[in-house]
Amino acid sequence: MPLSEFDIISRFFAQPDLSFAVPGIDQGIGDDAAILSVPDDQVVTASMDVLVADVHFPAGADAAKIGQRALAVNLSDLAAMGSKPWCFTLGLIIPEADAQWLQNLASGLSVLAQRYQCPLVGGDISRGPLSLSIQVQGLNHRDKLIRRAGAQPGDLILVTGTLGDGAFGLASVTNEPVQIKQIKGHPLKFDPQNDAQATHFNAAYWAPEPPVNFAERIAGRVSAGLDISDGLLGDLAHILQASAVGARIELAKLPYSSHAQAVSDPTSCELAALYGGDDYELCLTANPSELEGLNSLAEQSGLSLTVIGEIVAELGLQCIDVDGETVDHSPSSYQHFKR
């Protein structure tokens, strides 16, 4: 007998490892809507990300991995706001109701749901071509939000973790050379030599670890910020536009993982960081007076934090190479990139 929508919800999703009680959730799964009771001094942040089979993940992948990645990329948007994760909803479209697949999906979702105490509180299920739409809700104190607007000339530009692993991670999952679309399909060098490297990049893709707790702690200390999901250049451009400022980036300061440097070459690492996407790290701007405090919080969170440039008054984004020369990184001119 096929599983009905109600069967699916009760067997796989309305379960204590995924749909548990947390403060403020007066009603989770089980009525026509979730009921969320927000503490007086706080605001709700809400962000929706859609993941489509064979666009955002291989359709045949392990559902547990799909679930973990789906919630991770959504939590990255909450990290981008400096929000404390609160709860999420799931709009699930599946071609068929396969019990094992659904169980795996639920277990994949539960990994970060439990880590961040961010339960599933509702959603919808339909038959159709595989996709997941997740909306995450977060909480912030009213005056402690990380927004795209607010960067000031003289602010430092910082990034968490390392950049480029997301692009190489995609290569490790698809087994295809990563093409950087903004620069007309230039392929990145990606040549893993051992299992440790393969494992690293597989995890970079399937189990990104957005710096959620760190983000929550620095809200109020940074002038602007967002998560790096589309490549540093495109994402930083959003901060510059929202803040009506420019930026000067020192390319030699971009942080790469030792694995990225081992499997690739310097040009590919740089392109992966600038254009690759899927890194789910943070790009932040902050007054230099905040640097010591931010470094201390990063250290407490076990994160690296790297100054890569500064905000300037003149609009536009300048990339400076190791010799102090300006590199033209506008996508259409990439063919002239030094190599």
Place this chain on the structure above:
Amino acid sequence: MPLSEFDIISRFFAQPDLSFAVPGIDQGIGDDAAILSVPDDQVVTASMDVLVADVHFPAGADAAKIGQRALAVNLSDLAAMGSKPWCFTLGLIIPEADAQWLQNLASGLSVLAQRYQCPLVGGDISRGPLSLSIQVQGLNHRDKLIRRAGAQPGDLILVTGTLGDGAFGLASVTNEPVQIKQIKGHPLKFDPQNDAQATHFNAAYWAPEPPVNFAERIAGRVSAGLDISDGLLGDLAHILQASAVGARIELAKLPYSSHAQAVSDPTSCELAALYGGDDYELCLTANPSELEGLNSLAEQSGLSLTVIGEIVAELGLQCIDVDGETVDHSPSSYQHFKR
């Protein structure tokens, strides 16, 4: 040149007729998350509905109709809670970025967004097989919510509007006989004779009008309630389960539109109401002392409100025919239904 995600958002969605300012929305489209500031004495309700092409609507339909229906069915969930609509997000998956189609979709969404001052505040767009995931957020005073739990023996059971038009509406759109799946594909009689009837049922499908304002006004006066989206029997069963009570329904009291009665026969009308779905009316329970006040509020809203039965202590749902006989409406026994 193809439209990018950012082009699509700015040209069609971040527009004043869809993404307008309302109180409490500190940030709509344009950051990594929307920022929602909830008044102190209120709670947020949140509900997500997924609509998939060729499952919930014909893929080739006018995008304006798709947009209007998509927001309407979501607002019906807020009506089910007695919530005031506040804002919504859209997860849109489209096979291609067709400017005219997107413009039409946005205009369809804007109809109810404007009527209920419920703007689009965020979302995501991806390429893929056509579907829409919408999450609506509503507001309620803390002590004025309509929930599924709370019905008491002796309470009246009421429905707004008329039932069955949703099922006939589906027939008018698909041009196929409506099969009631719960009763093994029994086809409903549906034989429209004139343009007025065709127009009525087309609108019932594409432009349902959930009683949003009425629902908001009666929250606190009814003991339980939900919207009728899957057919009265299935939906009422949710109230009975959540409230741990039973119900006795008088079939002769079920309200049908004059159009439904003109295009069909009494048995088909009854089946459409009980099993058909897509009506987006409310099923409510209330202490008899509230009836006069509810009728008065319904009249002010231009709605009909019909008592169709009562809540009883004995579990289960009894359907009583015009002669006072119990009719077995359990799906598996439908083949014995009187006709």
